[in-house]
Amino acid sequence: MDFLAHLASVVPAERVSTRAADLAAAAHDESSLPPHTPEAVVWPLTTEEIAAVVRIAGATRTPLTARGAGSSLEGNPIPVCGGIVLDLSRMNRVLAVRPEDLQADVEPGVVYQDLNRQLAPHGLFFPPSPGGSSDVATIGGMVANNASGIYSVKYGGTRDHVRAVTVVTGSGEVVRLGNRCRKDSSGYHLLGLVIGSEGTLGIVTEITLALAGLPAAQRRWAFAFPDDRSAASTIADLLRYGVDLAAAEFLDRPTVAAINRFRHLSLEEDPTLLLEAHGNALALQEAGPVVTAIANEHSARELVLGSGLDPWKEVRHYATRSVQALEPGSGTVRADLAVPISALPALVDACAAAARRHGRAAFVFGHAGIGILHLLVLARPDSAEWAAAQSIKDEMIEHVVGLGGAVSGEHGMGLGNRDYAARAFGPALELMRQVKAVFDPAGVLNPGKIWR
């Protein structure tokens, strides 16, 4: 393997590995998609090292896949074509915090929760809280995926919070995109293009983030509903009537039951909404009765979640894990459905109907306040169950695209959604292919992803 000799000349030996255990660790993510073993793992520490590795990959036509925590859910960092995995987890420094500009410069390997811990003394935070993986997800991974999360209702997704990046393109060139301004109109928005490109256009090596001030006050509500549709309608109404929510999470009855079992809780097993608002104290005081009134119109019962328990952490953080723990031998077919807010009630009905049609249990939960619902179907791999689960996903993707929705709300296309690319993008897919060739002429960066 020619490229290994070259790697030795640019990265010290202790940060290049071909050991089986390292290759196995870099072969998978948190999805149920089949792992694929790379030929080498490299842990770079600097932009220059990354540029050197990318140039070696290009010169030797070796596939190169960047990896953060590997907490992605669509196989995004699985090195399906082998080659080199570039593990960015050791580039984990917060380089600068500029409270006066509400900005921070970070390396891609910084973990979401660690960043917010370091920002808290400045009264700041990076808002797009990525749900169940906040404790492991890296900022670089969030940038690659344009991740969103619990607080995206008020604050938006990752793309909305990136002001600039340093990126190594597929030809090994180091390019700075963006600037430190809140707003500009200066040339093509290549910055926004790189964000969400899943490591296929370049490797992001430094990120300037826009931060938010920690809210002066916050308030949480939990409501149980007689059916999924009532819960979904409540969210649509809350947003339509301009209630300034920070978070609006939905869990269907089977998901709540799974959480009870996994976490030994005794939550009422009903379709549930968790709401959170951020603002000043008086604003929240005024919002309270509005939230309750709208929920009540949809037959809600307000829940009192036990003290001592952080309901958000328990209920949302463990949702995916709780579902998967129900059938340890099974894998998960998942869809990361995104729709316009008004389509939420129809979407929860359609999920249930598709699951019934194919005789499988479905679990539906997610950031309903931004129109994202995750549909999970458990199934044994290589079985008729798996084919049925896959059919449910296919039908729901078709349903969602028909509603003007998107194939993926926040997990990306990766491997799991690449077969839907032609359906979702139409003639734009050919433009995407050509843009890929501009940034990565040799086609070495994370090949096999986003489309087939």
Place this chain on the structure above:
Amino acid sequence: MDFLAHLASVVPAERVSTRAADLAAAAHDESSLPPHTPEAVVWPLTTEEIAAVVRIAGATRTPLTARGAGSSLEGNPIPVCGGIVLDLSRMNRVLAVRPEDLQADVEPGVVYQDLNRQLAPHGLFFPPSPGGSSDVATIGGMVANNASGIYSVKYGGTRDHVRAVTVVTGSGEVVRLGNRCRKDSSGYHLLGLVIGSEGTLGIVTEITLALAGLPAAQRRWAFAFPDDRSAASTIADLLRYGVDLAAAEFLDRPTVAAINRFRHLSLEEDPTLLLEAHGNALALQEAGPVVTAIANEHSARELVLGSGLDPWKEVRHYATRSVQALEPGSGTVRADLAVPISALPALVDACAAAARRHGRAAFVFGHAGIGILHLLVLARPDSAEWAAAQSIKDEMIEHVVGLGGAVSGEHGMGLGNRDYAARAFGPALELMRQVKAVFDPAGVLNPGKIWR
């Protein structure tokens, strides 16, 4: 002219003109840059007509420049290479309003103010209010320029409010980019790339906008300061301390004086801040004392602007016109400076110093709450004055780029800023050129803009 015969076959004769008056009207924008006459003006009514015209332009290698209201300020729609001007002002229908999704579908020729008039009965508005040109600017022009405006402090710029577009690329292909979701992670963000590309990548023919609910309550403040720096520091502090402002406009003393003269007002001629907050009534009640306290720390005097007068309209709407009216024979050299918020105090000082150095009067005002300040210098064209004014601009652009700022905050690169492209973008400029070639292989769309 070969292309004229072709045009006649795809657009009815009454919507194609080669009359001198029509050509002259399409030769300029609101900048002081030299006009350039096209060879024909076409007023299309449909996406299909636009696609047909673009294909003719490509086949005959005829430059094609799209135009909205022509209210741009950097020569963005001046057809410097001649050819066809595509005037989109007759495609001015609001195609759909979906209050339940806070969205509207519009044609590019819809005028900003007209759109908001049609949205008001739904309790909605499209927030990025483009200051002095709200009464003429089209949504298509705002998309081409990624326009921002008075309310961008709270609501962001145009790119933040576009969910999808139909675009005709330079090869005449009709492509739909984006979807109706609030958030997705589905393939490359070509949507964001087209927004702000100043008509050089494609002609946008239909736009799905994300709207905001009209605020339940609003409150305005006006403060005068002893010097520019105190005003700029007040804004930086307000934002740092998390005051939820909708608008924060700055006007320096000479600009206030110019407005007094032009509008026959008697405003106190001091550096002035205009602030506005949107929210629910109690939130604004809580914000009030905070705003006053921070302003007072910087020696502010609160102004009482006369009733009967809409101070925002008077003061900000007419700022540019008031300055220009001071010297009817002169043109305007303008810079559209964007900096990180903390750099605002240093920026106002640097503007004043550069103007002094070159012996010219400078007028500084703008959306300081998003870090954008417009610097205007009046000068007679083709004179030593003009060269001095241009030197002030050159020096301020260099200053701003050094601060991590941007060459243009909201007016775009157009012609006026294209000479700064290499300095501002570095190696990213070559990527931009190649992306241009992907969308517009024949190079017919708005040639000569953004870079030279």
